[in-house]
Each structure stands twice: as C-alpha cells, then as structure tokens.
Amino acid sequence: xxxxxxxxxxxxxxxxxxxxxxxxxxxxxxxxxxxxxxxxxxxxxxxxxxxxxxxxxxxxxxxxxxxxxxxxxxxxxxxxxxxxxxxxxxxxxxxxxxxxxxxxxxxxxxxxxxxxxxxxxxxxxxxxxxxxxxxxxxxxxxxxxxxxxxxxxxxxxxxxxxxxxxxxxxxxxxxxxxxxxxxxxxxxxxxxxxxxxxxxxxxxxxxxxxxxxxxxxxxxxxxxxxxxxxxxxx
Amino acid sequence: xxxxxxxxxxxxxxxxxxxxxxxxxxxxxxxxxxxxxxxxxxxxxxxxxxxxxxxxxxxxxxxxxxxxxxxxxxxxxxxxxxxxxxxxxxxxxxxxxxxxxxxxxxxxxxxxxxxxxxxxxxxxxxxxxxxxxxxxxxxxxxxxxxxxxxxxxxxxxxxxxxxxxxxxxxxxxxxxxxxxxxxxxxxxxxxxxxxxxxxxxxxxxxxxxxxxxxxxxxxxxxxxxxxxxxxxxxxxxxxxxxxxxxxxxxxxxxxxxxxxxxxxxxxxxxxxxxxxxxx
Numbered sequence: 035x036x037x038x039x040x041x042x043x044x045x046x047x048x049x050x051x052x053x054x055x056x057x058x059x060x061x062x063x064x065x066x067x068x069x070x071x072x073x074x075x076x077x078x079x080x081x082x083x084x085x086x087x088x089x090x091x092x093x094x095x096x097x098x099x100x101x102x103x104x105x106x107x108x109x110x111x112x113x114x115x116x117x118x119x120x121x122x123x124x125x126x127x128x129x130x131x132x133x134x135x136x137x138x139x140x141x142x143x144x145x146x147x148x149x150x151x152x153x154x155x156x157x158x159x160x161x162x163x164x165x166x167x168x169x170x171x172x173x174x175x176x177x178x179x180x181x182x183x184x185x186x187x188x189x190x191x192x193x194x195x196x197x198x199x200x201x202x203x204x205x206x207x208x209x210x211x212x213x214x215x216x217x218x219x220x221x222x223x224x225x226x227x228x229x230x231x232x233x234x235x236x237x238x239x240x241x242x243x244x245x246x247x248x249x250x251x252x253x254x255x256x257x258x259x260x261x262x263x264x265x266x267x268x
Numbered sequence: 269x270x271x272x273x274x275x276x277x278x279x280x281x282x283x284x285x286x287x288x289x290x291x292x293x294x295x296x297x298x299x300x301x302x303x304x305x306x307x308x309x310x311x312x313x314x315x316x317x318x319x320x321x322x323x324x325x326x327x328x329x330x331x332x333x334x335x336x337x338x339x340x341x342x343x344x345x346x347x348x349x350x351x352x353x354x355x356x357x358x359x360x361x362x363x364x365x366x367x368x369x370x371x372x373x374x375x376x377x378x379x380x381x382x383x384x385x386x387x388x389x390x391x392x393x394x395x396x397x398x399x400x401x402x403x404x405x406x407x408x409x410x411x412x413x414x415x416x417x418x419x420x421x422x423x424x425x426x427x428x429x430x431x432x433x434x435x436x437x438x439x440x441x442x443x444x445x446x447x448x449x450x451x452x453x454x455x456x457x458x459x460x461x462x463x464x465x466x467x468x469x470x471x472x473x474x475x476x477x478x479x480x481x482x483x484x485x486x487x488x489x490x491x492x493x494x495x496x497x498x499x500x501x502x503x504x505x506x507x508x509x510x511x512x513x514x515x516x517x518x519x520x521x522x523x524x525x526x527x528x529x530x531x532x533x534x535x536x537x538x539x540x541x542x543x544x545x546x547x
Contacts, residue, residue: 082371084546102373110371116364120291129365132280133372177368 035060035185035216036081041090043076043240050076052240053090058233060184063207063217065227065248067258068237069266074220075113077237078189081218082110094185109183113190113220115174119163123154123173126162127180134181148176153202167194175203186210189220204230224258234258238266277374281382286390288359289352298348299394302341306401309337313409327410334406334417335512338399342424342505343455345395349428350451353387353435354444361547370546380436380541384534387432392425416511423508423518426526427501431455433533434499440540455501457494462502465495500525 036058043051051073058064066074079085080092083099097104117126127148131141149158152172162170171194178186191207192200200223207217207230221227227234228248235245243265244251251261289295312333317324360366360383369379399421407413431451438447495503503522510518 079546082546084367084370086543102375104373105371106373108371110367112364112367116362118288118363118365120288129284130368130372133277133369133374174364 035062035095036064036218037091037093037096038077038081039091041077041080041092042088043073043080043085044088049240051080051087054237054240054242055090056235056242056245058216058218060216061214062233063211063219063231065219065221065231065234066237067221067224067227067234067262071239072237073240074237075189076240078110078187078218078220081187082108107181107184109178109180109186111171111174111178111186111188111191113193115170115177117162117165117170117173119161121162122159123162123165123169123176124149124158126173127158127176130177130180136181144180144182148179151179151206152176168196168199171195172199175206182213183215185216185218187218190222191219192221192223192226200226224262228252228258236262236265277378278382278385281369281374281379282386282389284365285356285383285386288365289356289387289390295352299397302344302348302394302398303401306337306341306398307405309333309402310405310409313405330406330409331512334402334414335509337402338417338420338509338512339505341395341398341402342421342427342508345391345398345424346427346431346455346501347452348394349387349391349431350435350448352391353432354439354448356383356387357436357439358444367546376541376544377538380538384429384432384436384537388425388429391428391432392422395424395428396421414512420508420511423511423523424505426523426530427504429530430499430501430526430533433530433537437533437537437540440537440544454499458498458500459502461494461498462500462506465492468492496521496525499529 036056038054038056041051041054042049054073054077066077068074076085080087081094081099082105083102086100092099094104094108095106117123121129124145127145128141131145136144145158149155152175154169154172154176157165157169162173165173171191175188175191178188186207192203195203204226207219210217217231219227219231231248233245233247234251236243236251248258252258253261313326313330317329357366360369366379370376396418399417403414403417403421406417434454435447435451438450441447442450500522503519504526507519507522
C-alpha cells in the first residue's frame with residue numbers, strides 16, 4: 035500500500051529524513067515512532083505531496099506520491115487539526131464529502147454516520163469556535179474517515195484527548211479492522227500503539243532504526259517503551 | 269471515494285473561497301458603506317450647476333457624475349479586491365482548509381484556480397452591484413437606460429483579475445500587507461505613467477518634448493516606454509469608460525496589456541504554488 039525507496043528530505047544543511055526505505059502492506063496497522071524531530075511528520079508530508087522529497091521515491095497504492103490520484107482513497111488527520119472557526123462541524127464534514135466527490139444525499143448520510151462514530155452527536159451543528167481541542171480532534175478524524183478511505187494516515191490522533199477519548203479512538207480504529215483498512219499511525223502513546231498496531235518502525239534523527247512486527251521488536255520482559263528508549267538513546 | 273472532475277473541484281473551491289469571504293462581518297460592513305456612498309450620489313444629479321454664468325444641461329451633469337462615479341468605483345473595487353485577496357492563502361493555512369483540500373485527490377492548480385475564481389467572482393459582483401446602482405440612478409435621471417455602463421463595468425473586471433493574481437503571487441513571497449501595498453503601488457505608478465503619457469500626447473506636452481528634442485532620441489520617451497510596458501490598469505478603465513456617453517472609441521491596447529499580464533501572472537502563480545510546502 036505504501037512504498038518508500040531511499041526517501042530523503044533536506045532543509046538546507048538539515049537532513050530531516052535520510053534514505054528511508056520501507057513498505058506497508060495492505061490491511062496493516064503500522065506505527066511510525068520516534069522522538070520529536072525524528073522526521074515522522076516529514077515522511078507523512080512527503081507521502082501526501084505536501085512537501086517534495088530531495089531524492090528517492092514514495093508511492094501509495096502503486097501510484098507516485100507526486101500524482102494527486104494516489105490520494106484518491108486516503109484519509110488524513112494532521113498533527114494539530116484545525117477547522118475554520120466560522121463553520122460548524124457538520125459544515126466541515128460536508129465540505130470534506132464534497133471535495134471527495136460525493137453527491138449531496140450520500141454526503142449527508144455519511145456525515146451522519148461519522149458524527150455518530152466520533153461521538154459528537156448533538157454538537158455537530160454548533161460553531162467550531164466553541165469546540166475544545168479534543169472535539170476538533172474528533173472532527174478532524176471524522177474528516178479523515180469521510181469517503182471510506184483505504185488508507186488512513188493519522189498524525190498523533192489522540193493528542194488533546196482525555197483518557198476516555200483516547201480509548202474511544204482506539205476502539206474506533208479497531209472496529210475499522212474488518213474493512214481491510216491500512217493505517218499509518220504517528221504517535222507518542224506507545225501503550226496505545228502496542229494495543230492497536232501490527233507493525234512499527236522507529237526513527238531517530240531522520241534515520242530508520244528498526245521496522246518489524248511489534249511482537250518481533252519487543253523482546254521478552256520488555257515493553258514497546260523500553261525498546262523505544264533503548265534504540266533512541268543508542 | 270471517487271475522484272471528482274477537475275472543473276467541478278475548481279467550482280467547489282471557488283464557492284468556498286466566495287463563502288469564506290462573505291461570511292466575514294468586515295466584508296458586509298464594507299459593502300453596505302460603499303453602497304450607501306454610491307446611493308447618496310443621486311443628490312449630485314439633482315443640483316443646479318452654473319459654469320461661467322451658464323446653467324449646465326441635466327444630461328451633461330448626469331454623464332459627468334456617472335463617469336466620475338464609474339472611475340471611483342472601479343478604482344475602489346481594485347483596492348477592495350487586493351484587500352480581500354491578501355489573506356486568502358494565509359487564512360486557509362491557519363484554519364486548516366489548505367491541508368484538508370490538498371490531502372484529497374486534488375491538483376494544486378485546481379486549488380489555485382478555485383481561489384482565483386471565487387475571489388474574482390466576489391470582487392466583480394461587488395463592483396458590478398455598485399456600478400449597477402449608478403446605472404439605475406443615471407438611467408432614471410436621463411429617462412433612458414445606458415447599458416454601455418454595465419458593459420464598461422464588465423470590461424473593468426479584467427483589472428480586478430490582474431490585482432487578484434498579483435496579490436496572490438506576492439502573498440506567497442512577501443508578508444500579506446506588503447503584497448497589498450505593492451498592488452496599490454503598481455496601480456498608482458500606472459496612473460502616473462498614464463497621466464504623463466497623456467500629457468506628452470497633448471499640445472503642451474508635444475511643445476515641451478520638441479524643446480528638449482536635442483537631448484532625446486527621436487520618438488522615444490521614458491514615460492512612453494513605462495506606459496506601454498507597465499500594467500495599464502488606468503488605461504483599461506479609461507478605455508472602458510469611453511463606452512459611456514459620447515466618448516471616443518474603445519482602445520484595445522490597455523486591455524490587451526492587462527490580459528497579457530494576467531496570463532503571465534497566472535502561469536507564475538501556478539508554478540510558484542506547485543513548489544510551495546503545505547503546512
């Protein structure tokens with residue numbers, strides 16, 4: 035589903051992503067882990083063509099990331115989702131539906147389902163300016179789910195959420211598993227990653243340190259957090 | 269998820285751009301104030317004007333007032349178009365709509381084209397409505413409709429397109445307010461170049477040129493060069509205004525000049541935005 039081959043991104047003298055090669059199979063729940071500044075968000079931005087790689091190639095579903103068609107079945111939740119404050123959550127979802135090429139009736143039907151999924155029933159018709167950070171996060175996730183995507187790219191999906199919210203998002207992501215969805219998850223919440231994901235890659239300073247199944251990465255008596263600290267601290 | 273058709277995506281984004289600006293209270297207040305100002309102009313049609321002891325004819329007054337109003341509205345609309353445009357990209361970045369749109373199967377040119385179309389449609393509507401009020405007042409006072417007034421207004425919409433493209437391009441390179449001020453600067457410099465060129469064409473100007481002919485190469489003047497090379501916004505406006513009343517024929521050069529600038533700016537803007545990082 036996702037292929038990166040020697041993907042590199044430099045900003046002047048800083049190498050944000052350094053020769054990363056990895057692949058994510060269809061239906062895989064994949065976590066991209068790393069400390070702040072490791073280059074996780076840059077990988078996501080290159081996949082979505084928000085920024086161009088300095089060298090290397092990236093593709094989604096066999097289509098180069100330079101081609102907008104590769105984003106046909108992709109849902110994306112930004113690290114800090116923002117929504118125009120003058121819109122209501124419902125209007126925002128309608129916009130996302132329309133931009134995904136949905137007809138009006140279909141957009142209304144799916145928006146209704148998504149509002150329910152993200153647990154925002156009753157608040158969807160109030161202005162976004164009245165929402166808390168967690169509520170914006172939920173609508174951001176709702177927008178990513180719009181149009182039944184085959185690949186979900188989630189950059190810190192639980193940031194700003196309380197423990198109940200974090201649990202709800204985890205349950206929601208787990209409930210999507212039978213649909214054969216592929217998920218690329220950037221997160222600092224290693225305990226949640228351990229529960230949700232099948233495979234993980236750990237990055238540090240732009241380099242890929244390890245990429246394997248969670249069960250292979252974690253040695254006996256360790257947690258994902260232990261492995262993370264051991265690898266990142268060298 | 270289906271890939272929406274290219275033209276429908278452009279129209280959807282244009283609709284959002286239009287709606288996002290209209291939703292701002294400052295935009296509504298600005299429009300009401302402008303409409304009120306233009307509506308108050310009707311008083312000018314009803315006065316008795318004397319020049320050298322002779323009473324002016326009512327139709328001459330109507331033509332003059334309507335032409336002055338035409339130029340004020342056209343210039344004001346350019347100013348407002350620059351104001352509306354300068355924050356569009358920044359607002360979309362800050363409010364997350366840019367990443368929301370670009371995460372969909374939408375090409376960057378479609379986003380840019382949609383934004384241009386939306387802001388242009390709004391600016392043209394703004395100017396056309398104000399011109400429409402003057403058209404109604406003039407037609408009423410002259411007891412005959414002057415449709416050329418509305419045609420002239422539509423010709424001036426080319427200037428609005430230029431301003432929007434220019435400010436969009438500069439807002440990717442400079443702070444928003446600097447982009448706005450540059451657009452105002454281009455307008456003022458064009459007005460000055462036009463004024464100097466017109467003076468150079470007058471009898472007095474010709475005499476002055478002849479006096480200094482020994483120092484200048486034949487036929488070439490720096491203001492002539494500026495007049496022909498600079499975005500000829502005021503020339504387009506004058507050209508459009510020549511349709512109103514018993515003015516001379518429309519001059520194609522300024523319109524062609526601005527259209528060529530629009531084409532060049534559109535290409536530059538599309539190229540620049542292609543290389544922009546989405547944040």
